[in-house]
Amino acid sequence: xxxxxxxxxxxxxxxxxxxxxxxxxxxxxxxxxxxxxxxxxxxxxxxxxxxxxxxxxxxxxxxxxxxxxxxxxxxxxxxxxxxxxxxxxxxxxxxxxxxxxxxxxxxxxxxxxxxxxxxxxxxxxxxxxxxxxxxxx
Numbered sequence: 001x002x003x004x005x006x007x008x009x010x011x012x013x014x015x016x017x018x019x020x021x022x023x024x025x026x027x028x029x030x031x032x033x034x035x036x037x038x039x040x041x042x043x044x045x046x047x048x049x050x051x052x053x054x055x056x057x058x059x060x061x062x063x064x065x066x067x068x069x070x071x072x073x074x075x076x077x078x079x080x081x082x083x084x085x086x087x088x089x090x091x092x093x094x095x096x097x098x099x100x101x102x103x104x105x106x107x108x109x110x111x112x113x114x115x116x117x118x119x120x121x122x123x124x125x126x127x128x129x130x131x132x133x134x135x136x137x
Contacts, residue, residue, distance in 0.1 A: 007073075011099065017094075018091060018093050020032070020036070020083065020086060021086050021091045024083060024087050029080070029083040029084040029087045030080060030083075030084075032087075033076075033079050033080050033083045033084055035081075036079070037076070037079065070102050078101075081133065082094070082098055085097075085098075092135070093135070093136050094132070096132045096135040096136055097132060097136060099128070099132065100128070100129065100132055102125075102128055103125045103128050103129055106121060106124075106125055107125075
């Protein structure tokens with residue numbers, strides 16, 4: 001089931017890029033990001049209440065809070081940079097560069113989470129990087 005959600009994530013991320021490029025025309029990229037974030041916030045809390053998981057907020061530990069906040073800050077920085085990039089450049093060039101996050105995530109997961117780095121992972125990372133270069137040049 002995780003594969004279905006991952007695939008849906010990719011589809012929605014692709015839609016996000018195209019819809020944002022059209023919506024950001026004539027709008028400050030920081031303002032556009034703030035507006036988008038409000039929609040994401042409302043949607044996320046709606047899902048929490050639909051699934052009746054709001055009671056779990058009290059059991060979140062200090063470590064989880066710290067890392068969720070740091071993750072939120074990283075997400076915000078990513079979105080601000082992404083919106084500025086698509087406002088200034090072509091989505092067809094910005095999106096592949098943004099997806100280099102897959103390679104960077106792999107490296108960070110190996111260093112900080114001690115996840116396995118296999119030959120298959122290395123080949124995949126090289127192919128993603130090469131594909132990005134081909135798409136951007």
